[in-house]
Amino acid sequence: MLLPEQADIYIDKTARNFIPDCISNLTTPNNRRPEKQTSMRWPRIKTMSRPHAAGHTDGDKPPKEVNVIVWGPGTPWPPLPVNSSWLIADAMPRVIFRDGDKPNIRIVLFPEPVESSWSYIRKTLPRFWDGDRDLFRLHREDDEPKTFPVAAAVHMGMLDQPNEDYRLEKHGYKKGYELPDVDGKHPDEDDLTGGGTWKDVPDRLDTALDVDYLYERVKSDVKDANIVISHDHERFLCGYEYYTSLAELYNRKEKLRAVFLHTPIEHDSASIEHGVHMGVALVKAMVEDLEKQAAS
Numbered sequence: 001m002l003l004p005e006q007a008d009i010y011i012d013k014t015a016r017n018f019i020p021d022c023i024s025n026l027t028t029p030n031n032r033r034p035e036k037q038t039s040m041r042w043p044r045i046k047t048m049s050r051p052h053a054a055g056h057t058d059g060d061k062p063p064k065e066v067n068v069i070v071w072g073p074g075t076p077w078p079p080l081p082v083n084s085s086w087l088i089a090d091a092m093p094r095v096i097f098r099d100g101d102k103p104n105i106r107i108v109l110f111p112e113p114v115e116s117s118w119s120y121i122r123k124t125l126p127r128f129w130d131g132d133r134d135l136f137r138l139h140r141e142d143d144e145p146k147t148f149p150v151a152a153a154v155h156m157g158m159l160d161q162p163n164e165d166y167r168l169e170k171h172g173y174k175k176g177y178e179l180p181d182v183d184g185k186h187p188d189e190d191d192l193t194g195g196g197t198w199k200d201v202p203d204r205l206d207t208a209l210d211v212d213y214l215y216e217r218v219k220s221d222v223k224d225a226n227i228v229i230s231h232d233h234e235r236f237l238c239g240y241e242y243y244t245s246l247a248e249l250y251n252r253k254e255k256l257r258a259v260f261l262h263t264p265i266e267h268d269s270a271s272i273e274h275g276v277h278m279g280v281a282l283v284k285a286m287v288e289d290l291e292k293q294a295a296s
Helices: 082-093 116-129 187-194 211-221 237-251 269-295
Strands: 065-071 104-109 152-157 166-169 172-175 205-206 227-230 260-261
Touching: 065 260, 065 269, 082 260, 082 269, 104 152, 104 269, 116 237, 152 237, 166 172, 166 211, 166 269, 172 237, 205 237, 211 227, 211 237, 237 260, 260 269
Parallel strands: 065 104, 065 152, 152 260, 166 227
Antiparallel strands: 166 260, 172 205
């Protein structure tokens, strides 16, 4: 399987993440396939230097990493056997190595498919942005902090019609949520107000990331990248999740460093493989954009 030219990916064989058959031919530099696992609890992964990389030799101190959270729901909607967004998220590599002095990118996957309920999303996202190791079930030594720094986050969700393009959502909206969730419950007052924390939050929040730049990078990095920029997501759990995430950052007075990627409904092996390329290219572009913003 060919990787995007600029997506320099190496899957840490100690990650023990589930790797579907469609990408099981990805190999480590030692030409060993990562071990397949179905467990959602994966152990601490130590940073490793990339063998034979330009500017690095075995034994070199590995570069600093940045952490990007990838979060995907597991409940299909409308009812389908699987949710493509979770399959893509779960299949993404846990480390993206970059050349030179650029920090490598650690993808931190939420350890299980996200529960598609109003209250679960509202109550979980604050801990999400804390980088709570327990929430992500990450191993921690006694002398390690309970949290990890979160550089950015990619929220993912599945579209509901066949033959649609990937959608990169630019805005999150506060109002218009009425439909029942996976438990058949409609959003209550706490859900619609962020537990009372959204009083001073604008009705529309825009990601601080340059969506046009992200779009162009994905288009250039991935062959046949079928992606569009969306300005008005549907008012259901995906949109609610995006707004809740941005609102949490807004209330913390932090950069709104999250995006939402809607994935096509198709979930055959080739589609998931393509989705992994799209997700990796997006994560790389997000980190690059944040680096550009920090340098300006």
